[in-house]
Amino acid sequence: MSKQLTMSDIARMAGVSIATVSRVLSNHPMVREETRNRVLSLVKEHRYEPSYVARNLSTRRTHTIGVVVDDISNPFFMELAKGVESVLQKNGYTMLLTSSGWDTAKEADLIRTLLRNRVDGVLLTPVHPESESTDVMRRNGVPFVVMNCHSDNESVSYVSTDNVEGGRLAAELMLRTNLTRFLCLSGVPHQSTSERAEGFMHEIRSNGRGDDLSVYDEVRTFDDGYNIVPSLIARNRLDVVRTGIFTSNDFVAMGILEGLIAHGIPVPSQVSVIGYDDIAFAERYRIPLTTVIQAKHSMGQLAADELLELIQDRNHTPARLLLKPRLIVRDSCIAAHTHEPRSAVP
Amino acid sequence: MSKQLTMSDIARMAGVSIATVSRVLSNHPMVREETRNRVLSLVKEHRYEPSYVARNLSTRRTHTIGVVVDDISNPFFMELAKGVESVLQKNGYTMLLTSSGWDTAKEADLIRTLLRNRVDGVLLTPVHPESESTDVMRRNGVPFVVMNCHSDNESVSYVSTDNVEGGRLAAELMLRTNLTRFLCLSGVPHQSTSERAEGFMHEIRSNGRGDDLSVYDEVRTFDDGYNIVPSLIARNRLDVVRTGIFTSNDFVAMGILEGLIAHGIPVPSQVSVIGYDDIAFAERYRIPLTTVIQAKHSMGQLAADELLELIQDRNHTPARLLLKPRLIVRDSCIAAHTHEPRSAVP
DNA sequence: GAAGACTATGTAAGCGGTTACATGCCAACT
DNA sequence: AGTTGGCATGTAACCGCTTACATAGTCTTC
Missing domain, CATH: 1.10.260.40 (lambda repressor-like DNA-binding domains)
Known part of the structure; x- marks a missing residue:
């Protein structure tokens, strides 16, 4: 042409x-x-x-927002990105989406590339809340908002979920039923998953049931969940003591369920299980999973809103938002004060 | 600052x-x-x-590639995008990722925005292989490669999967076992899913088993699959005739499995099921699912390679690639010539 | 020791827009 | 008629780079 x-x-x-x-x-x-x-x-x-590139040079604004998430092929982050995109698009902005693969160095590189492209602002799910990345942006005067992570730095805007509250919700539901024992399977320390566990344990304890609580660390995958079942049975007599198990993600919960079924322990009549995340198929699982869900889409939207605010008004007071998680009750957890077991097969 | x-x-x-x-x-x-x-x-x-924006203006190249996929939160497209990103990044290009939501008008809009941003090329999974979008790009002389869709237009490069072959593979596996009857659950006509069904049916027929084949159209969701089971049993006597069922996506396959279990029909000893896509959890499903998988990641890589080629050499001969799908054998389909039923519970 | 041949650097003309300011025009008013 | 003022448009500087070409200094080479 x-x-x-x-x-x-x-x-x-x-x-x-x-x-x-x-x-x-x-x-x-x-x-x-x-x-x-x-x-x-x-x-x-x-x-x-x-040509926007000529226009951008001339006006010194690109109407482009850089977005850095941890993993581009993870549905969680993509829901987030979709939320972001919806408000950016409505406001005439373009989204430059990249993923760091949980790598700090790559994250910083991506940020630098975004700055070279003179994005008007950045949204990121940082590997760490304070890092070279945030540093570079501050020095270059580029506004940014942190997503899915909270920061102790008063000057940074963030939008995250109240993970402690999520764990608390799970505990609250279990406390309302007639369980005699509680197990908490925690993930990696110092991450969002451990905040969830904390919330759960705190609620159990502050209801005077601390003595009925046991904790297991470093359980994070489906297989971890599946494999730990025998020892749980041995140590906690799951087959005779009505027990509630909280896991900090749905994969673990599914592994546990699979293990329980394999050992012929009825769910939820004998053992109740609550997961976290509501991953796809949690609802379709052989025993539909009770779980805690985050408002990923709104999280993206709110973060984008906040960023645009920040762009318009450089000394806008940083928003520090903690979204409320929501409990989705399905068959894997016994309903409050119900004594009849429900069928495990849908 | x-x-x-x-x-x-x-x-x-x-x-x-x-x-x-x-x-x-x-x-x-x-x-x-x-x-x-x-x-x-x-x-x-x-x-x-x-400033890349100044540099881009000056050199009239942006080293940016526009990517338009149908749905940004669908893992399939994100795997694709990841493949694309990996080669773009290696070659110093930036990816501008957008999603059309299967909407032709929005697709064309996105393409226009990309052109205004003066992207060096475009990769897209088009709603239709020929449209306003492709037209606009051609008129503006912007090279593009179509993904996950083939085009009859000799001048367009595409990278897609051989869906007919995928169906054929499923049929081939079933033919090697001692099934007496075959069911094909097809999706929407004129889409990739129907090509899959065609491949399946053709292989069955050309092996002289056409008389043992029944076809059902418009079965596309988990619920569709689950709900059709009773009528399949009634009409095809699944409970006594050893049957193989091919579905054009994994959701349907899972619905079918669920229905079969609910009706107490043993899988795979009595009925074998093969799905398509290998979605997450196909492997973890209560009966691990035999399925056909596409090389999404390579598809993205190859498309990106081709585009870069096209950018370097404007009259490079368009590549028209059809990737071979692969069959992943798991418990939902009986192994070839095996008579012992396997356990349905992993 | 002057002509060439390099090498390292500076000069300035774009790239394709935006925008402050200048200009020209015409209706309205004194 | 002369001034005023508002509207429509043109002029030109500028945005921050790249790059062809010009220039100046240093080495060779005969």
Whole structure:
């Protein structure tokens, strides 16, 4: 194809200056109706698309927001990104989406690339809340909002979920039933999963049931869950003591369920299980899983809103938002004060 | 923060012209070692990041590739995108990822936005292989490659999967076992899912088993699968006739399995089921699912490779690639010529 | 020791827009 | 008629880089 058209081509054809074409395209009111139409029809006829790169250079704004998530193929982050995209698009911004793969160095690299592309702001799910990345952005005066992670630094805006509350909700549900024993399977220390466990344990203890609580650390995968079942049975007599098990993610919960079924322990009549995340298929699992869910989509939206606010008003007070998680009750956990076991097969 | 540094700031500080700074930063060899070091240390010290937007305007290349997929939160497309990203990144390109939500008009809009951003090329999973989108790109001389869809237009490059072959593979496996009857649950006509069904049916027929084949259309969701089971049993006597069921996606397959279990029909000893896609959890399902998998990651990589080729050499002959799908054998389908039923519970 | 041949650097013209300011025009007012 | 003022448009500087070309200094080479 011949080379791309520019404004001056359109200007020449319309017999006006490029300033006038520019005015027409940016909806400046000071243009005669007739001129405007002449220009617009030329634009349409030749399918002229103005160059944002030239415009961006000139206006020193790109209307582009950099987004850095940990893993681009993880549905959680993509729901987040979708929430972000929806508000950005509504406001005429473009999203530059990248993923760090949980790698601090790569994260910093990506941020640098975003800065070179002169994004107007950055949204990120940081590997650590304070890092080279945040440092670079601050030095370059680029506004940013942290997602899915809270920061102790008063000056940074973040939008995250109240993981402690999530764990508390699970405990609350279990406490309302007639369970005699509670198990908490925690994940990696110092991560969101351990906050969940904390919330759970705290609630159990502050209801005076601390003596009925046992904790197991470093249980994080489906297989971890499946494999730990025999020892849980041995040590906690799951087959005779009505027990509630809280896990800090759904994979573990599913592994546990699989293990319980394999050992013929009825769920939820004998043992109740609550997971966390509501991953796809939690609902479709052979025993539909009771779980705690995060408002990923709103999280993205709120973060994007906050960022746009920050861009418009550089000394806007940073918002520090902690979204409330929600409990989704399904068959894997016995209903409050119910004594009849429900069927394990849907 | 103070306003962003520019090359001329660095130049002034280093006591050289901006041309020299530019040479240093673009690794031009014609710079004295000492000068280079002086400039580089200034750059590092002040954390100067050159503006790609200025550079892009000047060079008329952005090193940015627009990627349009149907659904950003669907793991399939994200695997694809990951494949794309891996080769783009390796070649110093940035990916601008957007999603059309299967909407032709939105797709065309996105393409226009990409063109305004002057992307060097576009990768897309088009709603239709020929559309306004492809038209706009051609008129603007922007190279593009179609993914996950084949085009009859000789001049367009595409990378897709051989869906017919995928169906054939499933049939081939079933034919090697001692099944007496075959059911094919097809999805929406004229889509990739129906190509899968065609491949399956063709293979069954060309092995002289056409008389043992029944076909059901418009079965596409988990619930569709679950709900159709009773009528399948009634019409095909699944409880007494050893039957193989091929579905054009894994959700349907899981629904079918659930239905079979609910009706007490043993899998795979009595009925074998093969799905398509290998979605997450196909492997972890209560009966691990035999399924056909696409090489999503390679698909993205190959498409990106092809696009870069096209960008370098405008009259490079379009590649038209059809990747071979692969069969993953798990418990839901009886093994070839095996008579002992396997356990349905892992 | 002067002509060439390098090498290292500077100069300045773009790239394709935006926008402050200048200009020209015409109706309205004194 | 002369001034005023508002509207429509043109002029040109600028955004921050790249790069062709010009320039100046240093080595060879005969």
